[in-house]
Amino acid sequence: KQWYQRRVAITAGGTKAAESEEIKLLCQIPSIEKMDASLSTLTKCMKLSLSTNGIEKITNLNGLKSLKILSLGRNNIKSFSGLEPVGDTLEELWISYNLIEKMKGIGVLKKLKVLFMSNNQVKDMAEVQKLSELPCLVDLNMVNNPIEEKLSGDGTWRPEIEKKLVRLKKLDGIPIVRQDDEEEG
Secondary structure, three states: OHHHHHHHHOEEOOEEHHHOOEEEOOOOOOOOOOOOHHHHHOOOOOEEEOOOOOOOOOOOOOOOOOOOEEEOOOOOOOOOOOOHHHOOOOOEEEOOOOOOOOOOOHHHOOOOOEEEOOOOOOOOHHHHHHHHHOOOOOEEEOOOOHHHHHHHHHOOHHHHHHHHOOOOOEEOOEEOOOHHHHHHO
């Protein structure tokens, strides 16, 4: 635990971590397995990158009052629980290559614009439907989730998502062009 706390307290470009707007703790050796309480000291952090570690749960985000981008790709995360403290600030969540099957807890992210969650375990359209609770979501990537693979094979993935998530402007890296957009411009 002490080595992790030292990493959080280290300086980034001459600035103490607690005063930095961007913190990167990627591919750590030994890998970070827990998001511990030392994260709460990062009150000015706007972008926190903890990708490619061994994190299983999202925790200890209470002090991150300025957080806009959270990168947790390539971990062992199974759920969205723990995001409540950043529900009013987080705009982008990069959580691809994890073990997420259910969308429970995603609805707290009222300002979320971008959700990258490719290569997870979402199997059910009812779970994808929960993304409609996100009023600002405009960019979604769900490539290589079982539900996307199944419906893309049927040719129904894009039409279904465009119907269910009407505010989306980009799906799986490809812009969505709606008839309304064509008539306006």
